[in-house]
Amino acid sequence: MNIRRRAANTVTMLALGLSAALAAIASTESPVPPAVRDIVVQQSHLRAMVVAGRGPFKDLNASDRDALVKAQTRVLEMLDGHGSIDELRVDEKIELFNHLESVKAAVNKATDNRQVCERTKVIGSNRYRLLCMNVGDYREHKRQAQNALTSNAP
Numbered sequence: 295m296n297i298r299r300r301a302a303n304t305v306t307m308l309a310l311g312l313s314a315a316l317a318a319i320a321s322t323e324s325p326v327p328p329a330v331r332d333i334v335v336q337q338s339h340l341r342a343m344v345v346a347g348r349g350p351f352k353d354l355n356a357s358d359r360d361a362l363v364k365a366q367t368r369v370l371e372m373l374d375g376h377g378s379i380d381e382l383r384v385d386e387k388i389e390l391f392n393h394l395e396s397v398k399a400a401v402n403k404a405t406d407n408r409q410v411c412e413r414t415k416v417i418g419s420n421r422y423r424l425l426c427m428n429v430g431d432y433r434e435h436k437r438q439a440q441n442a443l444t445s446n447a448p
Contacts, residue, residue: 330373333394340397341366350401362400365393388413388424399429 344351344362351359372382372390379387388411399408411426427435 328379330376330378333379334370334373337366337369337397340401341370344400354400358400362397365396369393369397385413 340351341363343349344354344359344366347354347359351362354362369390372386372393373379376382379390382390392410395408395410408429409426410429410432411424413422414425415422
């Protein structure tokens with residue numbers, strides 16, 4: 295198996311594990327998220343490949359490479375000193391998921407298919423809900439909301 299496919303498979307497995315963890319936040323299930331140590335080892339390995347410009351990252355331009363290194367740095371900072379993902383706050387788990395999705399998208403070279411999540415407050419309630427969609431859909435949703443605001447303006 296080539297290095298690109300192996301990296302993509304590993305990143306996908308980590309993202310799926312975090313997806314399951316985030317789904318558990320909204321429900322009563324408690325799946326086992328990936329171990330912090332596994333994420334740190336994988337991100338360190340991928341980061342070395344990014345910096346060296348090897349494997350799936352060899353064709354990245356400088357700005358994409360810098361953004362990817364920043365996302366990986368943030369992941370490593372967030373996980374530093376934690377033994378489990380469960381030790382993170384809900385908003386930190388969401389941020390971690392989003393950064394890992396960025397890495398996965400860079401590996402798969404499909405940034406518009408990258409999924410992002412945000413915690414939004416339910417109108418008329420003190421409850422929050424987890425809203426996840428891919429970047430392309432998010433961009434379209436944002437554009438439609440902006441159009442609705444401008445078309446209804448007096």
